[in-house]
Amino acid sequence: MQLLKSSIGRKILMAITGQAMVLFAVIHLLGNSSIFGWLPGGINAYAHHLHSLPAPVIIGFRLGLLVFVCVHVWFGIQLTIENRGGRPQQYAVKTLQKATFASENMIWTGGLLVAFILYHLLHFTFQVVSPETAALSHPDSLGNPNVLGMVVAAFQNMFVTLIYAGAMVVLFLHLSHGIQSFFQTLGWSNDRVQPFITKAGTLVALGLFLGYAAVPLTILLRILK
Amino acid sequence: MSDHKTMTLTLIVWRQKNASDPGKFETYTAKNITEHHSFLEMLDCVNEDLIHTGKDPIVFDHDCREGICGMCSQVINGAPHGGQDRTTVCQLHMRKFKDGDTIYIEPWRARAFPIIRDLIVDRSALDKIIQAGGYTSCHTGGVADGNAILIPKPVADEAMDAAECVGCGACVAGCPNGAAMLFTGAKISQLALLPQGQAEASARVRNMSDAMTECGFGNCTNHYECMAACPKGINVKFIARMNREFLKAQFA
Numbered sequence: 001m002q003l004l005k006s007s008i009g010r011k012i013l014m015a016i017t018g019q020a021m022v023l024f025a026v027i028h029l030l031g032n033s034s035i036f037g038w039l040p041g042g043i044n045a046y047a048h049h050l051h052s053l054p055a056p057v058i059i060g061f062r063l064g065l066l067v068f069v070c071v072h073v074w075f076g077i078q079l080t081i082e083n084r085g086g087r088p089q090q091y092a093v094k095t096l097q098k099a100t101f102a103s104e105n106m107i108w109t110g111g112l113l114v115a116f117i118l119y120h121l122l123h124f125t126f127q128v129v130s131p132e133t134a135a136l137s138h139p140d141s142l143g144n145p146n147v148l149g150m151v152v153a154a155f156q157n158m159f160v161t162l163i164y165a166g167a168m169v170v171l172f173l174h175l176s177h178g179i180q181s182f183f184q185t186l187g188w189s190n191d192r193v194q195p196f197i198t199k200a201g202t203l204v205a206l207g208l209f210l211g212y213a214a215v216p217l218t219i220l221l222r223i224l225k
Numbered sequence: 226m227s228d229h230k231t232m233t234l235t236l237i238v239w240r241q242k243n244a245s246d247p248g249k250f251e252t253y254t255a256k257n258i259t260e261h262h263s264f265l266e267m268l269d270c271v272n273e274d275l276i277h278t279g280k281d282p283i284v285f286d287h288d289c290r291e292g293i294c295g296m297c298s299q300v301i302n303g304a305p306h307g308g309q310d311r312t313t314v315c316q317l318h319m320r321k322f323k324d325g326d327t328i329y330i331e332p333w334r335a336r337a338f339p340i341i342r343d344l345i346v347d348r349s350a351l352d353k354i355i356q357a358g359g360y361t362s363c364h365t366g367g368v369a370d371g372n373a374i375l376i377p378k379p380v381a382d383e384a385m386d387a388a389e390c391v392g393c394g395a396c397v398a399g400c401p402n403g404a405a406m407l408f409t410g411a412k413i414s415q416l417a418l419l420p421q422g423q424a425e426a427s428a429r430v431r432n433m434s435d436a437m438t439e440c441g442f443g444n445c446t447n448h449y450e451c452m453a454a455c456p457k458g459i460n461v462k463f464i465a466r467m468n469r470e471f472l473k474a475q476f477a
Contacts, residue, residue: 187465
């Protein structure tokens with residue numbers, strides 16, 4: 001199947017799985033924002049709603065995400081190895097005219113994000129990093145998992161906040177190249193819209209960075225308690 | 226020489242006897258160079274000196290020397306064709322340099338372009354991509370009427386923008402991945418835009434994209450270095466068009 005083997009086909013798979021994860025990141029951020037209180041019951045009620053979804057929906061959603069991550073990581077590594085071989089000998093003078101720090105370091109920002117996602121899952125999903133504040137074993141007064149308590153306890157620690165905020169800088173770098181790349185790779189671009197897509201992609205990446213970083217930073221600064 | 230100031234430059238040039246020789250940089254001094262010399266004429270002067278002293282001249286590709294053939298192929302200070310916008314090496318002039326400059330001159334570097342000698346590389350991988358489908362099959366015989374198939378002017382112009390590609394390989398040389406996406410994108414687009422090319426569009430994009438991989442070119446990561454390197458200003462929108470054609474072809 002040409003989609004799995006050819007250069008353009010594998011890039012298209014990278015683009016689609018990457019963009020699907022961007023959509024997940026947007027939804028995840030909207031969910032997170034309930035911590036600021038716009039949803040009655042806050043993030044604890046939100047977590048309760050999510051966990052009340054039928055089990056097949058939750059399992060299907062998680063499996064889908066896992067497949068997207070695996071495909072993206074597998075082809076990312078494969079294509080990067082091939083690309084390193086595309087120019088076996090480097091030039092004595094390195095001159096880049098259009099490439100950016102973000103576009104050159106996708107494999108490294110991607111690798112850091114995988115490491116962060118693993119830590120984040122162990123921290124807040126499986127809740128094995130700090131079991132003394134785990135939301136599932138410490139319900140709030142309504143009997144919902146006390147996500148607020150868990151998250152606030154975690155981010156009052158400067159070190160944990162720095163890990164999360166740093167990971168979001170990495171996410172910004174990865175997406176500032178990745179989002180516009182998606183449109184180019186699927187062929188949804190031309191010289192008229194390309195500058196707009198590049199700016200919009202960077203703005204979305206910036207929005208995700210600010211949104212995600214707001215939670216740990218406001219907790220660290222004791223604005224959110 | 227009285228009304229022209231001359232320049233003396235230090236050249237650090239890649240010398241390699243053949244594909245199996247590891248190759249190395251050699252340093253040369255270019256003397257009595259005026260701002261009116263083209264880059265290739267400057268190299269001609271250096272070679273003349275080398276020949277007079279019984280040394281091997283620097284071997285480099287060149288042909289028309291008027292910026293249209295795409296034969297000249299040198300990476301100058303890390304930039305294919307020297308980095309001046311829409312300029313081939315032969316049209317790069319020494320007025321862009323100043324007295325005392327040190328200039329690195331290297332061949333195109335990509336796995337798909339083995340070095341033949343010094344600054345000459347084998348670019349036949351680009352021909353193999355064309356052989357995979359960069360043409361239209363047609364009956365020979367009577368000449369078709371010039372305007373039998375009407376093509377709107379903007380479409381013809383767009384196809385001509387893609388057809389400006391001279392196949393010099395600067396896009397491959399500039400790409401950190403050694404990918405040939407801009408070249409292939411331009412070739413696919415120039416035909417996909419026109420009715421004569423549309424009949425074979427699906428097979429063309431599938432075969433030409435396979436040929437890219439078989440020839441040892443890398444994959445595109447959207448750095449757009451190719452567009453900056455291209456002496457004909459081919460836009461990466463033609464890569465997007467190729468990607469679009471590729472997706473269409475999967476369902477055709």
